[in-house]
Amino acid sequence: MKKFTCREIMNGDGGCDMEFAGAEMMDVASQCGQHVAQTTNEAHRPMREMMTNPNHTKEDQTKWFAWFQGEWDKKADL
Numbered sequence: 001m002k003k004f005t006c007r008e009i010m011n012g013d014g015g016c017d018m019e020f021a022g023a024e025m026m027d028v029a030s031q032c033g034q035h036v037a038q039t040t041n042e043a044h045r046p047m048r049e050m051m052t053n054p055n056h057t058k059e060d061q062t063k064w065f066a067w068f069q070g071e072w073d074k075k076a077d078l
Contacts, residue, residue: 001078004028006035006044009068014043025072029065 001023007015009032020031036047050056050064 002028002072002075003078004032004071004075006032008071010044010047011067013046015047016043021078025069028072029068 001021003019003021005015006018006020009015009020009029018035020028020035022028022031033051036044036051039048050060
């Protein structure tokens with residue numbers, strides 16, 4: 001199991017200190033995605049816009065998931 005803050009998942013580009021934990025990377029990413037989708041504040045706008053941008057390509061999504069996989073792999077298990 002690993003734990004990430006919203007800010008870590010957003011790569012320091014906004015976010016907050018809410019924590020998400022899970023045994024699988026996709027579980028944690030999904031938890032944070034739901035959290036971000038429910039926000040309306042400026043701190044979460046970069047990720048919210050990325051998630052809802054109609055011009056967001058599969059390549060953009062793949063690039064983000066590859067980055068987060070690298071962060072996941074570096075993070076120590078709890």
